[in-house]
Amino acid sequence: xxxxxxxxxxxxxxxxxxxxxxxxxxxxxxxxxxxxxxxxxxxxxxxxxxxxxxxxxxxxxxxxxxxxxxxxxxxxxxxxxxxxxxxxxxxxxxxxxxxxxxxxxxxxxxxxxxxxxxxxxxxxxxxxxxxxxxxxxxxxxxxxxxxxxxxxxxxxxxxxxxxxxxxxxxxxxxxxxxxxxxxxxxxxxxxxxxxxxxxxxxxxxxxxxxxxxxxxxxxxxxxxxxxxxxxxxxxxxxxxxxxxxxxxxxxxxxxxxxxxxxxxxxxxxxxxxxxxxxxxxxxxxxxxxxxxxxxxxxxxxxxxxxxxxxxxxxxxxxxxxxxxxxxxxxxxxxxxxxxxxxxxxxxxxxxxxxxxxxx
Amino acid sequence: xxxxxxxxxxxxxxxxxxxxxxxxxxxxxxxxxxxxxxxxxxxxxxxxxxxxxxxxxxxxxxxxxxxxxxxxxxxxxxxxxxxxxxxxxxxxxxxxxxxxxxxxxxxxxxxxxxxxxxxxxxxxxxxxxxxxxxxxxxxxxxxxxxxxxxxxxxxxxxxxxxxxxxxxxxxxxxxxxxxxxxxxxxxxxxxxxxxxxxxxxxxxxxxxxxxxxxxxxxxxxxxxxxxxxxxxxxxxxxxxxxxxxxxxxxxxxxxxxxxxxxxxxxxxxxxxx
Numbered sequence: 254x255x256x257x258x259x260x261x262x263x264x265x266x267x268x269x270x271x272x273x274x275x276x277x278x279x280x281x282x283x284x285x286x287x288x289x290x291x292x293x294x295x296x297x298x299x300x301x302x303x304x305x306x307x308x309x310x311x312x313x314x315x316x317x318x319x320x321x322x323x324x325x326x327x328x329x330x331x332x333x334x335x336x337x338x339x340x341x342x343x344x345x346x347x348x349x350x351x352x353x354x355x356x357x358x359x360x361x362x363x364x365x366x367x368x369x370x371x372x373x374x375x376x377x378x379x380x381x382x383x384x385x386x387x388x389x390x391x392x393x394x395x396x397x398x399x400x401x402x403x404x405x406x407x408x409x410x411x412x413x414x415x416x417x418x419x420x421x422x423x424x425x426x427x428x429x430x431x432x433x434x435x436x437x438x439x440x441x442x443x444x445x446x447x448x449x450x451x452x453x454x455x456x457x458x459x460x461x462x463x464x465x466x467x468x469x470x471x472x473x474x475x476x477x478x479x480x481x482x483x484x485x486x487x488x489x490x491x492x493x494x495x496x497x498x499x500x501x502x503x504x505x506x507x508x509x510x511x512x513x514x515x516x517x518x519x520x521x522x523x524x525x526x527x528x529x530x531x532x533x534x535x536x537x538x539x540x541x542x543x544x545x546x547x548x549x550x551x552x553x554x555x556x557x558x559x560x561x562x563x564x565x566x567x568x569x570x571x572x573x574x575x576x577x578x579x580x581x582x583x584x585x586x587x588x589x590x591x592x593x594x595x596x597x598x599x600x601x602x603x604x605x606x607x608x609x610x611x612x
Numbered sequence: 613x614x615x616x617x618x619x620x621x622x623x624x625x626x627x628x629x630x631x632x633x634x635x636x637x638x639x640x641x642x643x644x645x646x647x648x649x650x651x652x653x654x655x656x657x658x659x660x661x662x663x664x665x666x667x668x669x670x671x672x673x674x675x676x677x678x679x680x681x682x683x684x685x686x687x688x689x690x691x692x693x694x695x696x697x698x699x700x701x702x703x704x705x706x707x708x709x710x711x712x713x714x715x716x717x718x719x720x721x722x723x724x725x726x727x728x729x730x731x732x733x734x735x736x737x738x739x740x741x742x743x744x745x746x747x748x749x750x751x752x753x754x755x756x757x758x759x760x761x762x763x764x765x766x767x768x769x770x771x772x773x774x775x776x777x778x779x780x781x782x783x784x785x786x787x788x789x790x791x792x793x794x795x796x797x798x799x800x801x802x803x804x805x806x807x808x809x810x811x812x813x814x815x816x817x818x819x820x821x822x823x824x825x826x827x828x829x830x831x832x833x834x835x836x837x838x839x840x841x842x843x844x845x846x847x848x849x850x851x852x853x854x855x856x857x858x859x860x861x862x863x864x865x866x867x868x869x870x871x872x873x874x875x876x877x878x879x880x881x882x883x884x885x
Binding site: 267304306328331332333335336339341342343344353400404 | 707774776777779780781782783784785786787790794795798799801
């Protein structure tokens with residue numbers, strides 16, 4: 254087991270693209286860490302650089318306090334699961350799982366024993382003589398995990414481990430993966446573009462964009478207090494409301510509402526107000542607290558809750574979720590109050606978080 | 613079932629019959645003439661005998677030449693496979709400026725290298741190298757001629773192997789040669805089998821190069837010795853030629869059947885294109 258440290262790391266492709274740009278990061282021993290970001294943000298490149306599959310242009314990679322920046326991938330004691338699983342099609346499940354041991358010259362009997370033990374613990378018993386083409390997607394994914402586990406690496410790297418599975422299987426595999434990681438206690442870094450996956454699995458998340466980390470924190474920190482409008486946009490299954498507003502005398506004017514703002518020393522009165530639909534409460538009559546005011550345009554059922562789209566003054570629309578059974582009728586007038594401390598202010602210029610607002 | 617449809621059907625089957633006869637008659641000759649007491653170039657019901665087989669076995673060069681051909685073609689096939697695999701892997705994975713142009717030029721020149729145009733230079737080259745009358749030397753020249761096309765075909769197979777297979781093996785500590793032997797070669801095995809059969813058959817049927825480079829009759833392969841099967845008067849030796857032809861055709865058929873059984877219709881690849 255090992256901690257991972259990345260110092261001022263840059264990875265540059267031969268065509269000049271700086272996929273990872275001066276990035277620093279420390280991942281604790283045993284941590285389940287997510288690299289999250291849109292495609293092309295450099296998250297996979299960072300993972301591949303840690304694995305040693307891409308050379309670092311500058312900076313250092315340390316695994317377990319050993320500098321491995323110039324070390325061959327095979328000598329870093331890492332295990333990796335690729336997005337397409339990269340199972341060898343000509344080998345049986347046993348041979349695939351035991352391949353890392355074969356490379357190390359372990360005897361055939363010992364290899365079979367390790368493979369049996371590992372596949373059994375990943376609910377793959379009875380499949381040892383199958384070839385990858387004869388397995389379902391979920392089984393292939395578990396074989397790839399079993400191979401990584403059997404290699405006994407100190408660091409587990411997962412590149413989009415769930416993205417090749419269909420939606421229902423993905424949830425099952427997600428739970429399985431989280432339990433497996435906890436049982437093994439191995440430091441794990443995984444790459445995903447799915448924010449729900451990152452929130453569900455990770456102990457900590459790094460949200461990446463353009464080869465840099467935009468925010469680093471626990472899932473609830475990243476969800477509750479996105480550090481920038483970029484992160485705010487990216488995290489959350491229903492998009493965060495981001496509405497232009499302006500500061501004056503300790504209040505913020507936004508969409509016809511005037512809300513108290515807890516921010517000092519804002520560089521400019523031009524701000525973006527952000528609030529998640531989940532943190533808005535709807536009222537049929539004007540509440541005592543300051544509120545957004547508008548008419549219901551659309552009601553979308555999400556299951557146990559519904560997403561209500563409200564048209565406010567100046568043509569601004571905001572979304573709010575309401576529990577089932579309390580959906581307002583379309584075209585009625587409603588008032589939406591943000592929960593205390595859940596209204597965030599961002600600089601309109603840089604998109605950085607300035608502070609909180611709301612009663 | 614209009615009359616026009618019936619006529620078209622009849623015409624179709626007549627055409628097929630004529631075409632089939634064209635291929636069947638020589639095959640029937642090959643099946644009957646070796647066992648005919650009095651073989652001729654025409655097709656007829658034979659007077660069954662095994663005397664021709666005995667005559668062929670006793671012929672001083674017939675069986676030896678088949679052995680020579682097996683060695684020559686075996687070495688050529690193996691060399692072509694091994695070298696094409698290495699070259700195709702390198703060309704597929706290494707970014708080389710003008711890589712495709714290089715391949716096309718090689719392919720174009722290969723037909724010249726082992727062709728009639730280069731007969732004299734090849735002969736001189738091999739004489740100076742002291743490789744005349746050497747099975748290995750001849751196999752080298754044959755391999756040289758087959759390699760560009762073999763690399764070209766095999767590169768397509770290697771291109772289809774996902775890089776993640778190799779990267780996965782590398783992460784688990786495999787050395788470059790282990791990556792090649794454990795992962796790439798097994799995955800492109802159908803391609804290698806294709807190359808092996810193709811190279812073997814090409815070398816098996818090649819007359820000109822062995823004829824030029826193997827001067828001693830006891831080192832010549834079957835395709836060359838076939839030409840020398842004449843009686844004293846210079847006309848074809850019809851006691852030996854039919855049996856010899858039959859034996860000559862066997863290895864190619866066997867090789868085809870083996871590879872077709874292994875890879876022809878039952879290959880379950882894991883390669884997604």
